[in-house]
Amino acid sequence: MSYSKVRFVPALFGAALIAGCTSADPGAILNSGASPQQQAIDPVTNAAVVQGACPTIELREGTAFYRTYEKGGEGDPSKVIHQASIADTTRQCVVNGDQITATVVASGRVVAGPAGKAGQVEVPVRVAVLDGENVLYSELQKQPVFLPDNQPTTQFVFTNAAVTFPASASRTAKILIGFDPGPYNTP
Structure with a gap:
């Protein structure tokens, strides 16, 4: 050429x-x-769906780490049973009529402390959706994590696929995730 x-x-x-x-x-x-490309159709209304914004996901300050201690050993580093941390988060949203259902995922690590041992531990993970000061969704779940023998650390993946809130709040709301040692029956 x-x-x-x-x-x-x-x-x-x-x-x-x-x-x-x-x-x-x-x-x-x-x-x-x-x-x-074909446009999505809502099966309920049979109308074209315009996907809304998926709110950002954030770790609230002080909720990325969680420690458990032996009874009476609060604050004593030699009495730590295990420590957990959240390393990464993501979310995916789907519009269903006037609601958004988000799948929220966090990955993290659990490390056995000086008082720890192999076996199953549970870490409390809360997912909340806030629109300003209004709580649109909040759920606290126990995430089981198994610490294997002869390995003081392991990774975990937490998933909540049922985070639901009004689609009208999609552009102003934010999704929060983190450890919450509080009671499981409070929002």
Whole structure:
């Protein structure tokens, strides 16, 4: 191929791209033969669904770590049974009519302390959805974690797939996740 033809190819590609950007279906130029993406339909209303925003997920200050102590050993490092930490979080939202259902996931680690031993431990994880000061959802769950023999540390993945709140709050609400040693029957 001659040099003049090689110089012509980028100009031709650029022209096609500009033409695609000004057409009714810009993807048609680069994806000839591909069908346009179909819009989701709500099965209840049979109307087109416009997906809302999925709120951000945050760790509330002081809730990324959790320690348990032997009875009467609160605050004594030699009496720590185990310590847990949350390393990463994510969420995914689906609009169902006028509600959003979010799947909230956190990954973390549990480390046995000086007073710890192998076996199952439970760490308390709370997921809450706040819109300003209004609590739209709150649930505290016990996450079981198994510490294997001869391994003082293990990882865990917490999942709550039933976090539901009004879709109207999707752009102003935030999802909070973290350890909460409080009672399980309070919001």
